[in-house]
Amino acid sequence: MSIFTQLEDLYKRKVLRQGRDRWNYQYAAGRWDNLADLNELSRFSVIVGYAQHLKPQGSILELGAGPGVLVQRFDKSKYGRYLVTDLSDVAIEAARAELADEKTFFEVADMNTYQPKEKFDVIIINEAIYYAPSVQAALDRFAPYLNEGGIFIVSINDDGGRNAKWHVEMDACSYQKIDQTTVSTNKNTFVISVLGA
Ligand SMILES: C[S@@+](CC[C@H](N)C(=O)[O-])C[C@H]1O[C@@H](n2cnc3c(N)ncnc32)[C@H](O)[C@@H]1O
Structure with a gap:
């Protein structure tokens, strides 16, 4: 060098x-150690509930997963395969060392360029869509990697207006809105959307 x-x-x-x-x-x-705090649990729980209920034994891709807190909230017996990805190799390497097993995998990936090698039943973007150009662009980019009948689950923080652009884009995007839940903790409010391709 x-x-x-x-x-x-x-x-x-x-x-x-x-x-x-x-x-x-x-x-x-x-x-970001606080991602494991109790007041983050409710958003993770809603995402887990949707994924396990709608796609039991499904294959899951998570984008912008950070240190893999969400995958730890899943009942391992209830997913088929889980690919945890993030831009940060520090976060992914630490998570891989602790959490990798025969059906839980880790990959460093920039969601704006990443091309998965397979399709999934569920694609999750949990507090990370802000790093894509837009909601529509992110979903368009990954829709080809959903299996027939597959779903997106997207969480967007509702922080008193700062993320207004992302909520407007979510409402306006072309994907089928299957359900939406808003969770509020003593610290934050999150809007979690389930979408079909
Ligand atoms: C606010 S953190 C959320 C982490 C995790 N999803 C959670 O909610 O616990 C945002 C994450 O997005 C990741 N990120 C930022 N830009 C990214 C990109 N272009 N592709 C993939 N991940 C990205 C960051 O490394 C970070 O881990």
Whole structure:
């Protein structure tokens, strides 16, 4: 690596901290440890409930999964196969070391370029759709990777207006709205949508 590349790398990691570098830095610093807190449980529970009820023994792809908190909330006997993906290799490597087994897999993947090698019954985007260009673009990108009758489950934080664009886009997107649940905790409100292709 040339000195220029090293300096550029250092600048990106330490000063700009963009994209993967930024997320890696935040995960390594423990900035997202609170995802495992009790006041995050209700949104995870609603997503798990939808997936297990609508697609028992289904195959699941999760995009922007971070350190894999959601997969830990599933009853392992109730999914067929679960692929946990995220942009951050720090988050994915830590999760893989702790959670990988014969039907739970981990892959570093940028949801804006990732091309899965298989199709799934459920595709979950849990508090991560903000890193796609739009709701419609994200769902269009992954619709070809849903099995016949497959579903999307998407959680969008309702934080008093900051995410208004994403809620408007969810309402306007072309996918069939199967159901929607809003969960409120003492800290946050989340709108969880189930969509068909
Ligand atoms: C707010 S965290 C949510 C983590 C997890 N889904 C949860 O709710 O516990 C957002 C996650 O999106 C990931 N992310 C950001 N941009 C991404 C991209 N382009 N492709 C995939 N994941 C991305 C981050 O690394 C981070 O783990």
